[in-house]
Amino acid sequence: xxxxxxxxxxxxxxxxxxxxxxxxxxxxxxxxxxxxxxxxxxxxxxxxxxxxxxxxxxxxxxxxxxxxxxxxxxxxxxxxxxxxxxxxxxxxxxxxxxxxxxxxxxxxxxxxxxxxxxxxxxxxxxxxxxxxxxxxxxxxxxxxxxxxxxxxxxxxxxxxxxxxxxxxxxxxxxxxxxxxxxxxxxxxxxxxxxxxxxxxxxxxxxxxxxxxxxxxxxxxxxxxxxxxxxxxxxxxxxxxxxxxxxxxxxxxxxxxxxxxxxxxxxxxxxxxxxxxxxxxxxxxxxxxxxxxxxxxxxxxxxxxxxxxxxxxxxxxxxxxxxxxxxxxxxxxxxxxxxxxxxxxxxxxxxxxx
Numbered sequence: 001x002x003x004x005x006x007x008x009x010x011x012x013x014x015x016x017x018x019x020x021x022x023x024x025x026x027x028x029x030x031x032x033x034x035x036x037x038x039x040x041x042x043x044x045x046x047x048x049x050x051x052x053x054x055x056x057x058x059x060x061x062x063x064x065x066x067x068x069x070x071x072x073x074x075x076x077x078x079x080x081x082x083x084x085x086x087x088x089x090x091x092x093x094x095x096x097x098x099x100x101x102x103x104x105x106x107x108x109x110x111x112x113x114x115x116x117x118x119x120x121x122x123x124x125x126x127x128x129x130x131x132x133x134x135x136x137x138x139x140x141x142x143x144x145x146x147x148x149x150x151x152x153x154x155x156x157x158x159x160x161x162x163x164x165x166x167x168x169x170x171x172x173x174x175x176x177x178x179x180x181x182x183x184x185x186x187x188x189x190x191x192x193x194x195x196x197x198x199x200x201x202x203x204x205x206x207x208x209x210x211x212x213x214x215x216x217x218x219x220x221x222x223x224x225x226x227x228x229x230x231x232x233x234x235x236x237x238x239x240x241x242x243x244x245x246x247x248x249x250x251x252x253x254x255x256x257x258x259x260x261x262x263x264x265x266x267x268x269x270x271x272x273x274x275x276x277x278x279x280x281x282x283x284x285x286x287x288x289x290x291x292x293x294x295x296x297x298x299x300x301x302x303x304x305x306x307x308x309x310x311x312x313x314x315x316x317x318x319x320x321x322x323x324x325x326x327x328x329x330x331x332x333x334x335x336x337x338x339x340x341x342x343x344x345x346x347x348x349x350x351x352x353x
Contacts, residue, residue, distance in 0.1 A: 004034075004035060004036050004071045005034070005035045005036070005118045005119065005325075005326055005329050005330070006035070006036045006038060006066060006069060006116070006117040006118050006119075007035045007036065007037050007038065007117065007118065007119050007120075007121055007322060007325055007326065008038050008040060008066070008108040008111055008112055008117035008119070008120045008121070009022055009037055009038065009039045009040065009108070009120075009121050009122075009123070009322075010040050010041075010101070010104040010105045010108045010109075010120065010121075010122045010123060011039065011040065011041040011045065011100075011101065011104045011123050012101050012104075012122065012123030012124045012125045012303065013097075013098070013101050013123075013124065013125050013126045013129065013130070013303045014045055014086060014088060014097050014100050014101060015088065015089050015090055015091060015092050015093070015094055015097060015126075015303070015305070015308060016090075016123075016124055016125075016126065016302070016303030016304060016305060016308050017123075017124070017303060017304045017307065017308050017313035018101075018123030018124055018303070019041065019045055019046060019048075019049040019123070020049050020052065020053050020308070020309075020311070020313045020315075021123065021299065021313050021314070021315040021317075021318040022039060022123060022315075022318065023046065023049055023050055023053050023055050023058060024053060024055065024313075024315035024318075025315045025318050025319045025322060026039075026058060026076045027055045027057075027058050028319075029074055031322070032073075032074045032075070034323070034326055035322070035326055036069045036071055036077065037076045037077065037322075038063070038066055038069060038076070038077040038078075038079060038108075038111075038117060039060065039076055039077065039078050039079070040079050040081050040104040040105075040107045040108040041078065041079075041080075041081060041100075041104050042078075042080050042081065042082060042086070042100075043060055043062060043078055043080060044085065044086070045086060045088065046060055046078060048088050049309075052090070052309050052310075052311055053311050054311065058075070058076070059075055060075065060076055060077065060078035061073055061075055061076070061077050061078070062077075062078050062079075062080065063077050063078070063079055064079070065079065065111075065116070066079070066111050066116035066117050067116065079107065081100075081103045081104050081106075081107045082100060082103050086100055090305075090308040090309025090310075091305045091306065091307075091308040091309060092305070093126055093128070093129055093305065094129060095128075095129045097129070098125075098126060098128075098129030098130045098131070098132070099130075099132060101125050101126070101129075101130050102130050102132060102134060102135045105122065105125070105135075105140070105143070106134070108120055108122075109143075109144065109147055112294050112296075113147060113148070113294065118295070118329050119294070119295035119296065119297070119325040119326070119328070119329050120144075120294065120295070120296045120297075120325075121296075121297050121298060121318070121321050121322050121325055122140050122296065122297075122298040123298070123299070123318070124298070124299065124301065124302045124303045124304075125139075125140065125303070126303050127139055127170075138169070138170030138171070139169070139170050140289070140296070140298065141153060141155050141169060141170070141289050142169070142170065144289055144292060144296055145289070145291075145292065148292045148293055148294065150291060150292055150293070152187050152188070152191060152291055153191070153289055153290065153291040153292055154166075154188055154191040154192055154195065154289070154290040154291045155169050155270075155287065155289065156192065156195060156264075156287070156288045156289070156290040157273065157274060157277045157281075157285055157286070157287055157288075157300055158200075158285070158286050158288050158324065159277075159280075159281035159284050159285045159286065159320075160281075160284065161260065161280065161281060162259055162265070162276075162277060162280050162281055163196075163200075163263065163264040163265065164264070164265045164266075164267055164273040164274070164276070164277045165188060165191075165192050165264065165265070165266050165267070165273070165290070166188075166266070166267050166268070166269060166270055166272075166273045166274070167179075167180055167184055167185055167188050167266065167267070167268050167269065168180060168268065168269045168270065169270055170270065171269075171270075173269065173271075176212070176268065176269045177212065177225060180212060180225065180229060180230075180268055181229060182229050182230075182232050182233040182236065183233075185209070185229070185230060185233035185234075185237075185266070186233050186236050186237055186240075188266060189207060189209070189233070189234075189237040189242050189244055189266060190237070190240070190242065191290055191291040192205075192207055192264055192266060192290065193205055193207065193237075193242045194290075194291075195288075195290035195291065196263055196264055198331065198332065198335055199288075199290065199328045199331055199332065200263075200328075200331070201331055202263050204243060205243065205263040205264060206243045206245065206261070206262045206263050206264075207237075207242065207243060207244045207245070207262060207263065207264050207265070207266060208244075208245055208246055208248055208253065208258070208259065208261075208262040208264070208265045208266070209230060209233070209234055209244055209245065209246035209247050209248070209265075209266045210246065210247060210248050210249075210250045210253065210265065210266065210267045210268055210272060210273075211225075211226045211230060211246070211247035211248060211249055211250065211268070212225045212226065212230065212247075212268045212269075213225060213226065214249070214251075215249045216246075216247045216248060216249040226247050230246070230247045230268075231247065234246055234247070244266075245262070250267070250272050250276075253265075254276040254280070259276075274300075277300070278300060278301075281300075282300065282301070282317075283314060283316045283317055284316060284317065284320050285299075285300035285317060285320070286298070286299065286300060286317065286320050286321045286324045287299070287300050287321070288324060288328070295325050295328045295329050295332070296325075297321040297322075297324050297325045297328075298321055299317035299318045299320075299321050300317055301317060
């Protein structure tokens with residue numbers, strides 16, 4: 001537990017707000033009491049965004065690899081992930097520079113998998129411009145799941161008041177119904193329950209499950225997925241000692257505050273879960289990829305091209321993502337230590353002095 005946590009940071013889209021929110025976050029010297037941040041990008045990009053954010057006194061310690069970090073340095077580290085100059089055009093979606101966001105992510109993910117860093121915080125990418133032969137995924141979640149070799153992962157949006165996971169992620173709405181199966185819901189509930197226990201230290205988590213159809217189908221009047229798929233999944237989860245409840249009608253569930261009675265919510269599809277989450281916890285929300293062997297978090301927003309380069313982006317969600325990664329790494333470390341060194345149980349003697 002004495003080892004300071006190394007947090008890798010990928011820069012996302014170079015024309016988005018990624019480096020702006022990274023620089024604003026790392027300008028707070030208190031960060032270095034809790035972690036050693038390593039930014040995967042390039043110092044020339046950082047210099048450009050230090051000027052636009054007017055954080056001129058933030059200097060990066062340039063290193064070649066993660067092993068060169070010094071815990072006594074009260075400044076962030078930078079690994080240059082390419083050599084050529086990059087034309088920076090804040091607010092412009094540019095397929096030519098999309099590759100640099102991938103180069104940052106690729107190098108950081110490699111270090112993460114090989115144990116050179118303890119967690120990864122990803123700044124937002126443009127899911128279109130980053131596409132290439134090397135990156136053919138709907139988003140970070142799917143890419144990292146493949147790199148981990150995991151059969152399943154869970155897109156888990158977390159904040160102080162609300163935690164929301166989704167059964168189906170980045171897929172067209174037309175394919176949602178056919179993609180939802182009892183087995184898939186149970187798998188997501190198992191990942192969510194395990195994450196709540198191990199990553200957030202909630203001893204007996206209560207999970208609400210949303211329906212798919214309006215009004216959770218009104219007993220089969222509006223579709224039947226609740227009866228044929230979702231309810232059987234809830235029953236199977238409960239048979240596996242998971243406290244799952246539902247299915248609930250999504251609109252009333254969030255509108256009347258029922259979510260406050262649960263530790264987490266499992267939504268059936270992306271917008272069903274993320275729209276209310278972002279409305280309730282937009283600035284403080286964090287996207288966490290649960291179910292992987294490593295820790296990855298990100299802010300719960302996108303590239304925000306409309307304000308990129310204007311020094312208007314808030315760093316709050318990114319800062320929360322950074323500290324959430326630190327907390328989860330600490331929880332996993334402590335859990336591992338407790339399991340490796342359990343207290344010896346001995347019977348008390350009846351003898352009295």
